[in-house]
Amino acid sequence: MISENLSAVKAKIDEAARRVKRNPEGVKLVCVTKGRSSDEIAEAVRCGISDIGENKVQEAKGKRPALKDMKISWHMVGHLQTNKAKDAVNIFDLIHSVDSVKLANEIENQASRIDKVQDILVEVNTSGERNKFGADPAQVMTLVKEIVGLKHVNLSGLMTMAPVVKDKEEARPYFRKLREMQTEVNNFLLTAHYSPLVALSMGMSQDYDVAVEEGATIVRVGTAIFGEAK
Numbered sequence: 001m002i003s004e005n006l007s008a009v010k011a012k013i014d015e016a017a018r019r020v021k022r023n024p025e026g027v028k029l030v031c032v033t034k035g036r037s038s039d040e041i042a043e044a045v046r047c048g049i050s051d052i053g054e055n056k057v058q059e060a061k062g063k064r065p066a067l068k069d070m071k072i073s074w075h076m077v078g079h080l081q082t083n084k085a086k087d088a089v090n091i092f093d094l095i096h097s098v099d100s101v102k103l104a105n106e107i108e109n110q111a112s113r114i115d116k117v118q119d120i121l122v123e124v125n126t127s128g129e130r131n132k133f134g135a136d137p138a139q140v141m142t143l144v145k146e147i148v149g150l151k152h153v154n155l156s157g158l159m160t161m162a163p164v165v166k167d168k169e170e171a172r173p174y175f176r177k178l179r180e181m182q183t184e185v186n187n188f189l190l191t192a193h194y195s196p197l198v199a200l201s202m203g204m205s206q207d208y209d210v211a212v213e214e215g216a217t218i219v220r221v222g223t224a225i226f227g228e229a230k
């Protein structure tokens with residue numbers, strides 16, 4: 001089941017990339033495993049998955065011991081509270097959900113204590129929905145300017161969650177908006193002699209093919225791989 005679903009997801013990513021003349025290898029598939037067991041994660045890894053996404057620090061912490069012999073890159077895709085930054089820095093290779101200066105500073109603080117440079121993305125609330133996490137688009141430049149000064153934090157891109165929509169085409173404007181924001185941020189970074197952002201984490205089961213067409217370099221897919229949550 002997981003194996004067939006994964007093949008189908010990868011094929012759809014490939015087709016979407018080819019439609020817009022992108023190299024499919026430029027799209028990383030993060031398999032989102034919230035609510036799934038360590039056994040299910042292990043099966044996905046045996047099917048060739050190397051990137052696992054969780055949305056709660058505690059949940060990831062609980063599953064990791066059973067998977068310690070597998071080579072896995074861990075992604076924090078959910079909202080991160082400042083008081084969980086210490087565990088998050090210990091566990092995750094990439095934190096997708098940095099949306100405040102306060103959180104970025106705490107990650108800097110915790111990463112410096114263990115001599116790590118923590119890779120992060122800035123999460124942007126592109127839809128402006130009140131119930132969504134993520135930085136307000138108007139705040140993103142300010143946030144970026146603070147983060148690039150941190151020594152133990154490496155900002156590699158932006159992340160967004162589109163609203164839940166009936167037709168995946170309705171998600172397209174939010175992905176396009178994130179890509180445009182990346183261009184804007186990169187104009188600043190290049191002028192200031194910093195490296196440009198390369199990562200765009202966008203697209204979930206409902207709309208990952210549209211996200212790839214709009215330039216996603218990371219898609220975060222759970223349900224299309226594991227089926228509906230029990």
Ligand SMILES: *Cc1c(COP(=O)(O)O)cnc(C)c1O
Pocket residue numbers: 032034055077078161203204205206220221222223224
């Ligand atoms: C759950 C989740 C996903 C995956 O959602 P699916 O619809 O199951 O593919 C992606 N990103 C985030 C932040 C999530 O919480």
